[in-house]
Amino acid sequence: xxxxDDIRRTYRQGTMLMRLILINIGVFVLLHVxxxxxxxxxxxxxxxxQWVEMPSDLWLLLKRxxxxxxxxxxxxxxxxILFNMLWFYWLGRIFMEFFSPKQLSGVYLLGGWGGALxxxxxxxxxxxxxxxxxxxxxxxxxxxxxxxxxxxxxPDYKIGLLFLGEVSIKWIAIVTVAIDVLGxxxxxxxxxxxxxxxxxxxxxxxxxxxxxRDITRPLNAALDAxxxxxxxxxxxxxxxxxxxRSKVSSGPSSCQRTADHRPADTVSEEELDIILGKxxxxxxxxxxxxxxDKLFKASRRRSP
Numbered sequence: 001x002x003x004x005d006d007i008r009r010t011y012r013q014g015t016m017l018m019r020l021i022l023i024n025i026g027v028f029v030l031l032h033v034x035x036x037x038x039x040x041x042x043x044x045x046x047x048x049x050q051w052v053e054m055p056s057d058l059w060l061l062l063k064r065x066x067x068x069x070x071x072x073x074x075x076x077x078x079x080x081i082l083f084n085m086l087w088f089y090w091l092g093r094i095f096m097e098f099f100s101p102k103q104l105s106g107v108y109l110l111g112g113w114g115g116a117l118x119x120x121x122x123x124x125x126x127x128x129x130x131x132x133x134x135x136x137x138x139x140x141x142x143x144x145x146x147x148x149x150x151x152x153x154x155p156d157y158k159i160g161l162l163f164l165g166e167v168s169i170k171w172i173a174i175v176t177v178a179i180d181v182l183g184x185x186x187x188x189x190x191x192x193x194x195x196x197x198x199x200x201x202x203x204x205x206x207x208x209x210x211x212x213r214d215i216t217r218p219l220n221a222a223l224d225a226x227x228x229x230x231x232x233x234x235x236x237x238x239x240x241x242x243x244x245r246s247k248v249s250s251g252p253s254s255c256q257r258t259a260d261h262r263p264a265d266t267v268s269e270e271e272l273d274i275i276l277g278k279x280x281x282x283x284x285x286x287x288x289x290x291x292x293d294k295l296f297k298a299s300r301r302r303s304p
Contacts, residue, residue, distance in 0.1 A: 111145020
């Protein structure tokens with residue numbers, strides 16, 4: 001069908017941001033198609049949500065471990081997905097001005113898991129939730145992680161808002177988190193806990209990236225390894241921190257051999273992107289001496 005082919009083409013050619021949005025929309029449509037089919041046979045339309053929602057009960061979660069992933073891509077309410085995806089598209093585009101597509105997917109997943117962790121801790125440790133079982137669904141924790149990561153990394157980035165004019169992104173993030181912290185109600189306290197968990201992950205990512213450490217790198221390396229296995233290729237997880245070597249060990253792999261013979265003053269593209277993003281966000285003076293030295297070496301090697 002031409003319509004399906006158009007969707008596939010859009011997914012293949014789209015950015016990581018659009019791919020994540022399309023996955024959310026696709027799951028939303030699928031859930032409603034299944035619910036409609038169940039309704040035709042006089043079955044409750046929402047009964048299939050339990051297979052994608054993440055339960056607060058740990059024993060039930062052990063039986064449905066996949067829900068740790070599916071919950072953050074699933075929505076059932078129209079306003080729920082509409083708000084989340086508009087929010088994600090709007091702030092995700094700003095995120096992509098500073099970071100790579102893999103970092104976006106990494107923050108999305110880690111933010112979702114951070115929200116899930118705080119949600120589970122709340123329901124299994126806090127007296128308020130004692131004796132209550134609930135389910136978590138929606139991309140809110142993942143989206144808030146992206147929002148907070150962008151705001152912490154580039155707090156003075158200006159966004160034009162209707163009736164308000166230009167507003168720094170840090171205030172948007174502060175208001176968003178404040179709504180969850182100060183405006184919680186008994187009806188969605190668990191969801192608010194998940195949102196706060198996502199915000200914590202987003203702030204952690206931005207603070208670590210400013211120090212030159214990417215917390216999404218191990219996750220992305222693992223995902224690359226899994227994709228490599230399905231593609232029939234062998235992948236090895238890269239080390240988070242390169243250490244100088246006094247000599248080359250015998251019989252290294254082709255990847256190791258390439259790394260070992262690089263010039264000592266080589267600056268990786270990933271390091272250079274982080275430095276340039278930091279300059280764009282806070283100016284050249286915000287760089288550390290080490291980062292300034294790396295920038296100088298990179299510019300020297302690129303000079304004709």
